Amino acid sequence: MAYTTIKKPSDYFNTKLYTGNGSTQSITGVNFQPDLSWIKSRTTTDTNAWYDAVRGATKRIKSNSTDAETTQSTALTSFDSDGFSIGAGGDVNTNSANYVSWNWLGDNGTASNTDGSITSTVSANTTSGFSIVSYTGTGSVATVGHGLGAIPDMITVKNLSTGSTNWRSIFPNMVLGGASNGADYNLNLNTTNPWNDGTEFNDTMPTSSVFTIGTAGDVNTNGDNYIAYCWKNIKGYSKIGSYTGNGNANGPFVYTGFKPAFVLFKITNTTGNWYVNDTTRRSINVNSYTLFPNLSNAETTTGAYIDMLSNGFKLRDTGSAINGSGNSFIYMAFAEEPLVGDNPATAR
16 A cells, blocks of 8 residues: 655644643644544643543543553543543543643544454554554454554554553564564553563564454453554654664654654663653753653653654653663654655754
């Protein structure tokens, strides 16, 4: 499948800030009806709350927890044409607390996918390289259709039915450590753990239509329900890749091909947090306004020091978990403006 350059990234991914009122409110200005909204309080220690339209509004999972899915009737109550509505739930609407939401567009609908040995329910946007996939485990090695039409660059899976299960994440087009392929090793989005030489994905590379799951409970307990989020690199819009730290405040420059609006990154060869910086919470360099997908901590303004540039980002931090010399890191970035196309970025 041929992927085209996206001219306006905010049509597919957008960051929206808001202030809680402790009651009900509609959050607008997202510019589309989101299929995935990840919400985090910037000023309190509320959880990282993930909601998607495939599971349905009010269904919450937490990236800083191994908990199963719960129904939060007063949290995100609907996905709307220009954003979403929320109730008085503390995770998303504490009075006077400041929030960030990161929002992705899927298909604004679902389809049954029979590409794999397990029939999945998929909301796939092949233009932006993003899909949401729900399936039920069998307890036996199986394949699951993802709907992207190309090999994903990141897949993260969460068990919805059973607690004490990790968010298993692979980066198929990158080889971590001594792995023989990009499905050998995985990371947990909810922990600081380094790469894990596990069999959650059966040591089998995804294809353009399916990913493979082993028999581990985190991805495939018989009768348990699962959700997977899949992303594919799209020129000028998204980039999932890796870099090696140099331990210097004049850190490595990471080329993405666009001005990043959002960067998620983590050390892979040893323990360390996941970090998220974006240009909505901090619009100037050095960008140090950081939140942590694996922690409920409030935002720190002295977090990961990076510069967001017209064609990538540059590390400005000597911390070992951000830019340790010789350490390896993965990242996922989405564009504020493309370097190519009809709306090119300009240098800061």
